[in-house]
Amino acid sequence: MALIRTLAGYFQTSEKFVGEVLKRRIRSNIESAHNLASLKSSVTAHEYKSAHYMLNSTLRGKKFVEWAKKHSIIPQSARRALDIGAGYGGLTAALNDEGLASVGVELERSYVDMARMNLEGKSADLRVGDILQMNPTELGTFDFITCIAVIEHVNDVESLLRRISDLLNPGGAVVLQSPNHRAIQNVIGDIHHRIFGVQLLSYSAARRSQ
Numbered sequence: 001m002a003l004i005r006t007l008a009g010y011f012q013t014s015e016k017f018v019g020e021v022l023k024r025r026i027r028s029n030i031e032s033a034h035n036l037a038s039l040k041s042s043v044t045a046h047e048y049k050s051a052h053y054m055l056n057s058t059l060r061g062k063k064f065v066e067w068a069k070k071h072s073i074i075p076q077s078a079r080r081a082l083d084i085g086a087g088y089g090g091l092t093a094a095l096n097d098e099g100l101a102s103v104g105v106e107l108e109r110s111y112v113d114m115a116r117m118n119l120e121g122k123s124a125d126l127r128v129g130d131i132l133q134m135n136p137t138e139l140g141t142f143d144f145i146t147c148i149a150v151i152e153h154v155n156d157v158e159s160l161l162r163r164i165s166d167l168l169n170p171g172g173a174v175v176l177q178s179p180n181h182r183a184i185q186n187v188i189g190d191i192h193h194r195i196f197g198v199q200l201l202s203y204s205a206a207r208r209s210q
Helices: 002-011 015-025 036-042 045-055 057-070 090-097 109-118 157-167 184-188 203-209
Strands: 080-084 101-106 125-128 142-148 168-177
Touching (some): 002 057, 015 045, 045 057, 090 142, 101 109, 157 168
Parallel strands (some): 080 101, 080 142, 101 125
């Protein structure tokens, strides 16, 4: 399908990943679509937004790596990188493309299945599991660790930070990033479920509201 080849090239991912995203996220008829613009005009706004978010995973990862390089955050001597909460594998892929031996850890198997399609042909290591339950000896240590939009989902933040510290080599660097829950756009609709005001609740109350 020409559309799949075009999107795979644009989003710098595999045709298998694109095909699976379209299968999972698009219900509208897209037989006449041949590029991103015609896909957008053929589907609902929700379908497009959902599919685009998944397809854009690798480009988001590359954008993050460019930002980290610009600000000299990744140590020059870095050899191994860990991405906690790897999702669809975009950042794990981007770190791998920078020549790092990258490991992506993701709690949900369904995400890892998609990430493996996204990273087809790359040497990155993707693992399913809870970083707090994994054997740190088996994981090894890392020079660069990322934890992007994950910490807000964690019950025991102190244990997560301790585990990250244990896995980090001397002289290594960590990037922790979390959405601003008080930003107006996130109060109107949180980034995950688009529920008004849920960002202002405590973690436990927010979980009950879903």
